[in-house]
Amino acid sequence: MDSRVEHHAKILVEWSTEVKKGDMVIIRATPESHDLAVAVHKEVAKAGGSTVTLMSSEEISRAFYDGADDETLQVFPKHMKALAEQADVYISLGAPMNTKALAGVDSKRMMMTSKVNQKISDIILSKRWCSTVHPCRSFAQQAGMSMNEYQDFVYGATLIDWKEESKNMYLMKEHLERHNDIRYVGPETDLYAKTKGRIWIASDGKHNMPSGEVFTAPIENSVEGHIYFDIPFMQQGKVIEGVRLKFEKGEVVDYSAEKEERTLKEIIEIDEGSRRLGEMAIGTNRGIKRHTLNMLFDEKIGDTIHCALGRAYKNCNGMNESAVHVDMIKSMIEGEITAGDEVIYSKGKYFYEM
Amino acid sequence: MDSRVEHHAKILVEWSTEVKKGDMVIIRATPESHDLAVAVHKEVAKAGGSTVTLMSSEEISRAFYDGADDETLQVFPKHMKALAEQADVYISLGAPMNTKALAGVDSKRMMMTSKVNQKISDIILSKRWCSTVHPCRSFAQQAGMSMNEYQDFVYGATLIDWKEESKNMYLMKEHLERHNDIRYVGPETDLYAKTKGRIWIASDGKHNMPSGEVFTAPIENSVEGHIYFDIPFMQQGKVIEGVRLKFEKGEVVDYSAEKEERTLKEIIEIDEGSRRLGEMAIGTNRGIKRHTLNMLFDEKIGDTIHCALGRAYKNCNGMNESAVHVDMIKSMIEGEITAGDEVIYSKGKYFYEM
Numbered sequence: 001m002d003s004r005v006e007h008h009a010k011i012l013v014e015w016s017t018e019v020k021k022g023d024m025v026i027i028r029a030t031p032e033s034h035d036l037a038v039a040v041h042k043e044v045a046k047a048g049g050s051t052v053t054l055m056s057s058e059e060i061s062r063a064f065y066d067g068a069d070d071e072t073l074q075v076f077p078k079h080m081k082a083l084a085e086q087a088d089v090y091i092s093l094g095a096p097m098n099t100k101a102l103a104g105v106d107s108k109r110m111m112m113t114s115k116v117n118q119k120i121s122d123i124i125l126s127k128r129w130c131s132t133v134h135p136c137r138s139f140a141q142q143a144g145m146s147m148n149e150y151q152d153f154v155y156g157a158t159l160i161d162w163k164e165e166s167k168n169m170y171l172m173k174e175h176l177e178r179h180n181d182i183r184y185v186g187p188e189t190d191l192y193a194k195t196k197g198r199i200w201i202a203s204d205g206k207h208n209m210p211s212g213e214v215f216t217a218p219i220e221n222s223v224e225g226h227i228y229f230d231i232p233f234m235q236q237g238k239v240i241e242g243v244r245l246k247f248e249k250g251e252v253v254d255y256s257a258e259k260e261e262r263t264l265k266e267i268i269e270i271d272e273g274s275r276r277l278g279e280m281a282i283g284t285n286r287g288i289k290r291h292t293l294n295m296l297f298d299e300k301i302g303d304t305i306h307c308a309l310g311r312a313y314k315n316c317n318g319m320n321e322s323a324v325h326v327d328m329i330k331s332m333i334e335g336e337i338t339a340g341d342e343v344i345y346s347k348g349k350y351f352y353e354m
Numbered sequence: 355m356d357s358r359v360e361h362h363a364k365i366l367v368e369w370s371t372e373v374k375k376g377d378m379v380i381i382r383a384t385p386e387s388h389d390l391a392v393a394v395h396k397e398v399a400k401a402g403g404s405t406v407t408l409m410s411s412e413e414i415s416r417a418f419y420d421g422a423d424d425e426t427l428q429v430f431p432k433h434m435k436a437l438a439e440q441a442d443v444y445i446s447l448g449a450p451m452n453t454k455a456l457a458g459v460d461s462k463r464m465m466m467t468s469k470v471n472q473k474i475s476d477i478i479l480s481k482r483w484c485s486t487v488h489p490c491r492s493f494a495q496q497a498g499m500s501m502n503e504y505q506d507f508v509y510g511a512t513l514i515d516w517k518e519e520s521k522n523m524y525l526m527k528e529h530l531e532r533h534n535d536i537r538y539v540g541p542e543t544d545l546y547a548k549t550k551g552r553i554w555i556a557s558d559g560k561h562n563m564p565s566g567e568v569f570t571a572p573i574e575n576s577v578e579g580h581i582y583f584d585i586p587f588m589q590q591g592k593v594i595e596g597v598r599l600k601f602e603k604g605e606v607v608d609y610s611a612e613k614e615e616r617t618l619k620e621i622i623e624i625d626e627g628s629r630r631l632g633e634m635a636i637g638t639n640r641g642i643k644r645h646t647l648n649m650l651f652d653e654k655i656g657d658t659i660h661c662a663l664g665r666a667y668k669n670c671n672g673m674n675e676s677a678v679h680v681d682m683i684k685s686m687i688e689g690e691i692t693a694g695d696e697v698i699y700s701k702g703k704y705f706y707e708m
Contacts, residue, residue, distance in 0.1 A: 021426075028396030029409055034451075037409065038417045043423030050429040052437065055383055055391065055409035063392045074575040075404040077441035080380040083406065086433035152434075307435035320673075 001035060004155045008209075009039035009134070012091055013047055015132035015162050016209050021048030023088040026124075028054040033094035033134035040091060052083060058101035065105045067316050077120070084120050088130040094296075095136035103237060111323070132158070132209040133296055143292035150292075157210040157287040157297055160335025165212060167282060169202035172214045172344065175351060176200040177339030182218070182280055186335025188228035189246070191307075193218035193280060195339075198314045203300075206258050210302035212285025217318020221250035223277050227307065231329040234293045238263045243328055251275050252309070267309060276314035281305060282345065283329070283336060295327055303333045303348055355642060362486070362563075363393035366445055368402055369516050370484035370563050375402030377442040380478075380540070382408040386449035387488035393447060406437060412455035427466050431474070431577040431695045438474050444483040448650075449490035451528045457591060465677070486512070486563040487650055497646035504646075509680060511564040511641040511651055519566060523556035523638060525567045526698065529705060533694030536572070538632055538659050540689025542582035545661075547572035547634060549693075553670045555558045557654075566639025566654040573674025575604035577631050580660065585683040588647045597682055603627050606663070621663060621665060627676025632666035637683070638700065651682055657687045657702055 013019045027042050037053060044051055065073070084090075090249040100224025102110070114121075120331040128183055133139065133154060140150035148291035176182065195216055203211040232241040252275045257264045268275055284301030299306045312318025337345040344351055367373045379398050383391035391407060398405050401646055419427075438444075457463070468475075487508060530536065534550040549570055557565040559666035578601055586595040596612025606629045611618045638641065640656030653660045665679040666672025691699040698705055 022429060024431065026433065031388045034385045034409075034411060034413070038411075038413045041414050042417040042421035045418045045426055047423075048426045048429070049419065050431040050433075052431060052434045053414060055388075055407045057388060057392075059388070060395050060407060063396040064399045064405065067396035068402075072399055072402045072404075075376060075402070077378065077404040077406060079380065079404075079437050080406045083433050084434040084441040160673035207663045224516045305677075 001039065002161060004151070005035055005039045007159050007207035008155070009036060009043045010128055011158065011205070012040060012132060012209055017091055017128045018091045018231060019044050019047040019049045023047070024086055025049040025051045025089040025091065026083065026087045027051055028056055028090070028092040030055065030093070030095045030097065032097055032136040032138070032342055033093035036093045036134040040093065046157045048090065049348070058085045058096050058098060058200055062101045065102075065109060066205055070109070070112065073106040073109060073328070074116050075117055078163070079121065081120055084123040084187070086339045087127055090124045090127050092129070092131040093134050094131060094207035095134040099138045099142055100237070102308055105337045107236070121233060130207055130209055133294070139292070139294060142294065145292070152290075153292065156289065157285060157300070160210075160287050162205045165284070166202065166204035168213070169204050169214050170282070172282065172350065173200045173202040175342060176214065176282060176339050179342060180217075181340060183217070184227065184330070184332070184335065186332055187331070188334065189226065189330065190227055191223070191225040191227040191247070193224070195219065196289065197317060199312070201204070201316060208296060208300075210287065210297065210300060211235065212288070212302070213281045213283050215279055215281030217312035217316035217320065218277055218280050219238050220276055220320050223247040223250045227330065229328040229330045231291050231301075231304065232259075232293065233295065233298065233299065233328060235267060236263060239293065240264055247277075251279070270324055271322050273320045274310045274324050274326075276309070276320050277307050278318055278320040278322065278325055279306075279308035279327070281307070284350070292328070298329055299327050301329065304329050304331050305337065306330065355393065358453045358505070358513060359393045360551065361513050362466065362509065363390060363397045364510065365516065365559070366394060366484055366563060367397035367651070368485060370560055371400050371439040371443045371445055371482045373401040373403045373443055375581065378404040378440055378443065378644045379405045380408060380437065380441045381405055381445040382410055382444070382446040384409065384411045384447070384449045384451065386451055386490040386492070387447035389449045390488040403425050403443065412450050412452060414461065416455045419456070419463060420653055424466065427463060428470050430470055435477065438477040441481055446483070446485040447488050448485060449488040450492045452469065453492045453496055454591070461590070480535070484561055484563055485516040485650065487648070493646070493648060496648065499646070502584055507643070507646065509653070511639060514641050519638070520556065520558035522704070523558050523566070523568050526636065526638070526704065527554045527556040528700055529559065529694050529696060530568065530570070533696060535694060536570075537692045538581065538684070538686070539692070540684070540686055540691065542608075543580065543684065543689065545577070545579040545581040545601070547578070547631070548576035551671060553677055555667070555670060562650060562654075564651065564654060565636050566642070566656070567635045567660075569633055569667075569670070571666035571670035571674065572631055572634050574630055575673050577601040577604045581684065583684045584654070585645050585652065585654065585655075585658065585685060586613075586647065587649065587682060589621060589680055593647065594618055601631075604631070607612030621678060621680050624678055625676050628664045628675050628676050628678050628680070630663070631661050632664045632674040632679055633662035633681070634670055635661070638704070645683070652683055653681050655683065657685065658683050659686055659691065660684065687698055
């Protein structure tokens with residue numbers, strides 16, 4: 001086995017979820033992430049945990065949608081709930097066989113199942129949990145890379161010194177929380193928001209692997225100014241590019257996109273909350289050298305910021321509610337981030353030495 | 355998808371486990387049986403059930419053995435217990451990636467985990483459950499076949515008219531239960547046992563797919579005579595061939611094997627119960643044309659009988675106890691089976707027309 005797979009597993013078990021003796025662990029894998037599942041089992045066993053392994057795949061989900069009527073889609077899986085309740089740790093090893101296997105499934109039906117499963121998601125989010133990606137061909141293809149290149153990409157982002165990263169992210173969090181606002185300035189961009197009373201979270205690989213972002217929920221009606229997101233992103237199977245947003249009193253008052261403006265319009269018009277920002281964040285992972293249309297990686301790219309339209313995280317004290325949470329990313333290599341009178345980041349340089 | 359996979363799934367869901375609206379279903383799959391898992395999900399969804407899908411593989415188990423100390427091996431997976439308790443149906447889709455992945459693991463340690471998991475197995479066996487095999491390269495290789503040939507083999511055994519098979523098996527059960535003994539006569543074989551008070555079970559695809567056997571547990575000290583098992587079988591990773599056993603008052607008093615006699619000796623000497631027969635059975639599945647060193651199929655070959663040294667099934671009213679249950683098979687195409695004064699089978703002909 002590629003020693004990087006073993007290293008990846010070690011990080012997930014030792015750093016991300018801190019598995020210890022007697023822990024009940026759920027590992028969720030796909031046929032494509034079987035190798036990582038094998039490596040994770042060995043590490044969990046070394047730590048003294050006990051495993052149940054779930055299989056998921058887009059094709060399995062698709063088959064279920066194809067076979068089920070709406071009533072069946074809403075049957076509550078109480079056996080899954082029982083499993084989740086008894087678990088201490090949940091580790092998800094993403095690796096689709098075909099990222100498009102759910103194309104054509106009515107999004108209303110997908111909402112239906114995610115609503116039914118909300119209670120189970122909530123249980124899992126109350127445990128020690130971590131989501132990661134195992135390099136696979138479908139993601140390589142989506143990223144426009146060969147499998148070898150994509151492996152290098154994933155491990156470049158993942159197999160880093162998380163203790164050191166964490167230290168820096170917590171420093172950034174402290175700096176940001178000393179102030180009551182945040183401002184992004186750069187090409188075609190000057191965006192301001194108040195953050196008083198909000199919590200900045202240092203995402204240091206405990207829940208996402210890789211991670212590398214410090215994020216908060218801005219005060220809902222305080223967002224003012226304009227911003228240009230120069231990094232493409234995927235939503236509803238569409239690649240949206242070159243989004244420009246203008247805010248007044250927290251609401252989008254003008255918008256455009258160089259590609260897929262219609263999809264952007266649909267997002268903004270979903271509900272009251274999708275016109276407002278639920279998240280403002282700073283990407284810090286310099287192991288991620290480029291975007292790959294996979295938000296787990298893209299939003300953490302070093303020297304970027306991102307904002308999300310829609311739902312805010314409650315653990316930031318955010319209050320914006322929405323059916324969606326859509327992240328959009330901007331390179332800051334020519335920009336500056338300030339909080340109050342303090343420069344947090346300027347043109348490739350964080351306040352701390354990196 | 356191969357329409358045979360869909361047919362297979364339909365049999366498992368409709369015939370074997372009779373999934374109905376609101377059923378909580380556990381599907382256990384390996385990366386190699388993913389296609390069948392997809393098809394089963396569609397059928398379960400059509401029937402109105404809700405699924406949790408488990409992933410298993412020999413490599414995952416191996417990694418766990420490699421990583422765990424003996425204490426960890428004995429940690430009870432209470433999350434798995436909770437899942438099993440809440441389930442109504444359990445469908446296992448076997449398809450190893452490598453049948454030898456557990457080679458070299460100490461059998462004592464394997465016993466340890468099966469002991470720990472006994473409670474969970476018991477829970478699952480109290481539900482509607484079925485085990486099957488999805489055609490895969492490792493089993494094709496073990497059977498000495500190409501993948502295409504092996505697919506034909508599996509579906510030839512599986513995609514048959516189970517309602518009709520069941521009718522015939524129940525007829526055979528009734529015939530057998532009208533009498534108090536059973537006798538196998540054939541080349542180098544004359545074996546007799548009493549069966550009064552014992553139940554003959556018609557295994558008609560509700561728990562094993564394929565199935566096709568009618569079996570009981572003989573009265574422990576009543577087995578007399580000698581038998582020659584001409585079909586090779588695998589135990590402890592070894593292929594044992596040409597076993598001859600001689601019984602007096604239910605106990606093996608003489609034995610030999612043309613190949614792997616040492617392994618046979620080990621089996622017989624494991625405990626008190628492994629010297630006695632726990633099972634006597636008649637194979638009835640004529641869709642299975644040859645042996646493939648996989649007991650799920652081999653013991654059901656039409657025109658065969660098999661006997662097992664070791665543990666008896668409680669639902670036959672069997673009482674023999676042992677750590678093992680080792681099936682051995684004999685072709686009866688030149689033999690005869692009688693119960694009391696009734697001929698149950700003679701040289702290619704069951705009492706009923708087939």
